[in-house]
Amino acid sequence: MTQQQLAEKVGIKFQQIQKYETGANRVSASRLWDIADSLEVPVSFFFEGIESESGAALTSENVPSDILGDKEALDLVRSYYAIPENQRRRLFELARVLSDVA
Numbered sequence: 001m002t003q004q005q006l007a008e009k010v011g012i013k014f015q016q017i018q019k020y021e022t023g024a025n026r027v028s029a030s031r032l033w034d035i036a037d038s039l040e041v042p043v044s045f046f047f048e049g050i051e052s053e054s055g056a057a058l059t060s061e062n063v064p065s066d067i068l069g070d071k072e073a074l075d076l077v078r079s080y081y082a083i084p085e086n087q088r089r090r091l092f093e094l095a096r097v098l099s100d101v102a
Contacts, residue, residue, distance in 0.1 A: 003017045003018060003021070006035065006039070010031070010034045010038050011034070012031075032046065
């Protein structure tokens with residue numbers, strides 16, 4: 001399937017598909033759902049084989065089951081979304097790098 005064909009099925013312009021593919025733009029959960037539906041694959045298809053640095057597959061077991069029930073986590077999420085978007089992206093990338101070296 002071409003980028004153009006996928007874009008038509010999803011209902012967006014092919015340039016947006018290119019931006020998703022190159023990582024220039026992030027894919028929202030709902031858009032990922034639309035793409036998976038258009039390709040006739042489950043959303044989990046896009047995450048198959050992803051492993052952490054320790055070699056363990058990334059699963060929900062690595063995250064507490066009630067993460068937003070934790071006051072500290074909820075405060076962190078609220079504070080995060082209070083930050084302007086461009087700074088939030090930079091903070092997210094910093095957190096990603098720090099978690100990779102932890």
